[in-house]
Amino acid sequence: AQKVTQAQTEISVVEKEDVTLDCVYETRDTTYYLFWYKQPPSGELVFLIRRNSFDEQNEISGRYSWNFQKSTSSFNFTITASQVVDSAVYFCALIDGMYSGGGADGLTFGKGTHLIIQP
């Protein structure tokens, strides 16, 4: 069965610090997708990134960067120079198996990391 573990329940840092959110996943399939979503206090889940299992290239988008390592089954998310607006709950999620080939399936979410950026 697929599983996503976010061991950090809550992280609190001071603004402008760098912060890394950890995500470890389990799957028996060779084809899968990994995701990060942000959920601010308003409640809406905002898509940040999707990475497929065949693409281990790290990605940078502005202050955000993602490190995907299949050898350790990890997909970590780093925010550089954090800002108060980054405060939110961040979810790592996974889709694997037959549906990851393009069908419709639901995401399996980790428990989320509550990130607090203090001014």
Add this chain to the structure above:
Amino acid sequence: DTEVTQTPKHLVMGMTNKKSLKCEQHMGHRAMYWYKQKAKKPPELMFVYSYEKLSINESVPSRFSPECPNSSLLNLHLHALQPEDSALYLCASSQVGGGSGANVLTFGAGSRLTVL
């Protein structure tokens, strides 16, 4: 503005009431989803519709009844709910098939339900 619109934003109902949650998207997505999220928990999948047909029901109690009248609309009919059903109900949509948008769920802002 979100591209998935959910109404109402807030709903309070008694255990004997019948109510409905509505979701609409105009992105041409052919998969739509209902998730339930309790406080400080991750979203839990309830239902998936693919091409207007129910494809996944995660053993949800029959007091929750989904409906997909067309490719843009998704409803969740509620009847005889329990106080423990109080939660944030999230609707999402996605493309079906391959491509860069496959499996990328776009979520609405949610409907916060309170059952008295």
